[in-house]
Amino acid sequence: MEHGSVTDSTSSTFSIMEEDHTLANSVRFVLNQDPRVAFCGYSIPHPADKKVNIRVQTTGDPAKDVMKDALQDLMVMGQHVRGTFDKAVADFKSNMPAEQMDVDSNHQ
Amino acid sequence: MARQGYVIVDYSDDFSDTVDDDSDAEDARRRCHLTLAPRRDGSGVGASSSHRLLFFDLPSSLNTPAACLQPRSEREVRQGSIPKKDPESSMDIDDAPAQPRNKLPDHLELQRTRVVCKADAPTHTEGFQYSGAFAAMGVDNSVSVEKFCTDFKIKINRLTEDDMEFDMIGVDASIANAFRRILIAEVPTMAIEKVLMVDNTSVIADEVLSHRLGLIPLDADPRLFDYISNDTPSERNTIVYKLHVSCAKGSQRLTVKSGQLEWLPEGSQLTIASPAQPGEKPKTYTSFGQSQKKMSERPLGVKYEDITIARLGPGQAIELEAHAVKGVGKVHAKWSPVATAWYRMLPEVVLLKEFTDGDAEQLVKKCPVNVFDIEELGNGKKRAVVAKPRACTLCRECIKVAADKVKVTKAKVDDKDKADGKVDEGKAEVDDVEVEPQIELRRVRDHFIFTIESTGALPPEVLFKEAVKILEEKCERVISELS
Ligand code: SF4
Numbered sequence: 001m002e003h004g005s006v007t008d009s010t011s012s013t014f015s016i017m018e019e020d021h022t023l024a025n026s027v028r029f030v031l032n033q034d035p036r037v038a039f040c041g042y043s044i045p046h047p048a049d050k051k052v053n054i055r056v057q058t059t060g061d062p063a064k065d066v067m068k069d070a071l072q073d074l075m076v077m078g079q080h081v082r083g084t085f086d087k088a089v090a091d092f093k094s095n096m097p098a099e100q101m102d103v104d105s106n107h108q
Numbered sequence: 109m110a111r112q113g114y115v116i117v118d119y120s121d122d123f124s125d126t127v128d129d130d131s132d133a134e135d136a137r138r139r140c141h142l143t144l145a146p147r148r149d150g151s152g153v154g155a156s157s158s159h160r161l162l163f164f165d166l167p168s169s170l171n172t173p174a175a176c177l178q179p180r181s182e183r184e185v186r187q188g189s190i191p192k193k194d195p196e197s198s199m200d201i202d203d204a205p206a207q208p209r210n211k212l213p214d215h216l217e218l219q220r221t222r223v224v225c226k227a228d229a230p231t232h233t234e235g236f237q238y239s240g241a242f243a244a245m246g247v248d249n250s251v252s253v254e255k256f257c258t259d260f261k262i263k264i265n266r267l268t269e270d271d272m273e274f275d276m277i278g279v280d281a282s283i284a285n286a287f288r289r290i291l292i293a294e295v296p297t298m299a300i301e302k303v304l305m306v307d308n309t310s311v312i313a314d315e316v317l318s319h320r321l322g323l324i325p326l327d328a329d330p331r332l333f334d335y336i337s338n339d340t341p342s343e344r345n346t347i348v349y350k351l352h353v354s355c356a357k358g359s360q361r362l363t364v365k366s367g368q369l370e371w372l373p374e375g376s377q378l379t380i381a382s383p384a385q386p387g388e389k390p391k392t393y394t395s396f397g398q399s400q401k402k403m404s405e406r407p408l409g410v411k412y413e414d415i416t417i418a419r420l421g422p423g424q425a426i427e428l429e430a431h432a433v434k435g436v437g438k439v440h441a442k443w444s445p446v447a448t449a450w451y452r453m454l455p456e457v458v459l460l461k462e463f464t465d466g467d468a469e470q471l472v473k474k475c476p477v478n479v480f481d482i483e484e485l486g487n488g489k490k491r492a493v494v495a496k497p498r499a500c501t502l503c504r505e506c507i508k509v510a511a512d513k514v515k516v517t518k519a520k521v522d523d524k525d526k527a528d529g530k531v532d533e534g535k536a537e538v539d540d541v542e543v544e545p546q547i548e549l550r551r552v553r554d555h556f557i558f559t560i561e562s563t564g565a566l567p568p569e570v571l572f573k574e575a576v577k578i579l580e581e582k583c584e585r586v587i588s589e590l591s
Pocket residue numbers: 457474475476477478479499500501502503504505506507549
């Protein structure tokens with residue numbers, strides 16, 4: 001849910017239910033890296049509520065768009081992390097037999 | 109050595125009332141007040157309308173507060189337009205050596221990329237997150253996705269069936285921590301949730317026994333199952349196990365192991381009501397449409413067969429049926445797919461001075477995990493080198509060297525003091541020199557050594573990929589909610 005004002009779209013608070021530090025802190029990081037963002041931060045109003053408030057203030061663009069871009073960026077980062085991880089695991093698995101052979105030859 | 113402090117630059121124009129002379133008005137307008145004040149916490153940048161507070165470690169060239177405190181314009185007026193007196197007084201921020209574009213001065217680069225661990229506490233733990241943190245210096249601190257994608261690296265160090273370690277380089281702690289949190293609390297697994305107790309005459313209470321059953325890792329891929337809804341157990345959301353053990357009268361005591369849980373692929377065998385017509389299947393606690401045998405190549409058993417569930421004395425028996433469902437670790441830790449998932453930042457140990465011969469040997473002995481090693485310099489000389497920084501546990505034993513020495517020499521001075529009745533001034537000064545840190549312990553801010561220990565339902569590399577996927581799903585959900 002977005003809390004903003006009708007006249008000024010550059011600053012908004014996004015209330016997200018069923019989320020916690022996991023998403024909010026990652027999004028805050030991505031938002032901070034965006035040059036269009038003047039301020040961003042998040043808070044959890046009550047530890048027993050499953051809710052976070054993410055505040056975004058921009059230098060001119062609508063906060064909602066910037067927020068959506070940040071989430072999109074985070075998704076792209078996730079996809080890249082998975083791709084890189086897959087490759088690293090495949091590399092490791094293909095090198096393993098070779099390494100084991102080396103170990104064997106050392107212990108002949 | 110860098111001094112710590114913050115500079116308050118006041119750009120406000122309202123000095124005119126304090127200046128009588130018209131010729132000075134222009135100077136006064138350009139005058140900026142620089143104030144040095146001690147700083148206690150980490151670095152950061154704050155701003156208000158007329159004050160800009162720039163917090164950073166000042167380079168040693170600024171260690172004369174007088175030079176900073178003096179308004180620049182006044183000095184210029186007194187010394188003529190070009191200040192060319194002794195270098196001390198002409199020091200100014202403007203005189204700092206020109207930095208190449210997009211490169212920070214070394215001391216700021218260190219604060220940006222490293223956490224420095226001092227003897228008492230770490231410093232620069234926050235880092236610079238804001239994209240415009242160095243805008244005033246012409247350095248862009250923003251990170252685009254493209255840049256992230258080119259810089260990001262993963263290297264696997266160890267990968268076994270249920271445990272792995274890898275290096276994740278070029279990522280912020282907030283993202284690494286999100287992966288860790290998701291691994292522990294949000295990647296689903298199957299675990300026993302409901303226990304139908306038929307008979308329990310053992311000493312272990314029903315609820316304790318049920319709790320123990322819940323914690324047994326099951327060898328079932330959670331991706332094959334749905335979350336249970338409306339409390340209607342079917343073959344798509346429930347796995348049923350039976351445990352029926354008894355200890356005969358007059359025999360030895362018996363240990364019940366997890367391996368004795370028997371998987372029931374056809375569902376529950378406990379009937380609620382007898383069949384309405386003879387020949388019809390009786391109604392049980394589950395409504396399985398088909399056998400679960402076709403769902404997975406492996407039988408959906410327990411992961412480890414040697415976990416003790418209970419002990420039975422002669423004449424005691426346990427008969428129960430356990431229903432496992434899909435869940436996540438944030439509801440109950442029994443659903444957590446990892447024993448632990450954790451990361452640490454890559455340690456970096458820097459020798460600020462050369463350690464030779466005796467000093468080197470002493471240093472090597474100090475470190476309990478053998479981070480340091482001795483290098484032979486050929487001519488019979490030895491030198492300490494940092495051989496295994498990765499092993500550093502940050503025990504800080506090596507940076508306590510100086511403090512120990514100070515204590516010893518101070519004690520000596522005290523003894524001497526008592527004997528002679530005077531303090532040895534020269535000796536005390538030598539001690540002060542010893543206090544200077546000779547080793548710096550740092551952590552590389554964007555290099556994480558990530559370890560995942562799986563409980564067995566899924567191999568660790570699959571768990572990590574699932575965790576990343578869950579983060580992506582979260583983003584997707586919020587995007588669609590905002591649209
Ligand atoms: S902090 Fe401890 S483990 Fe690390 S280098 Fe120093 S003595 Fe060794």
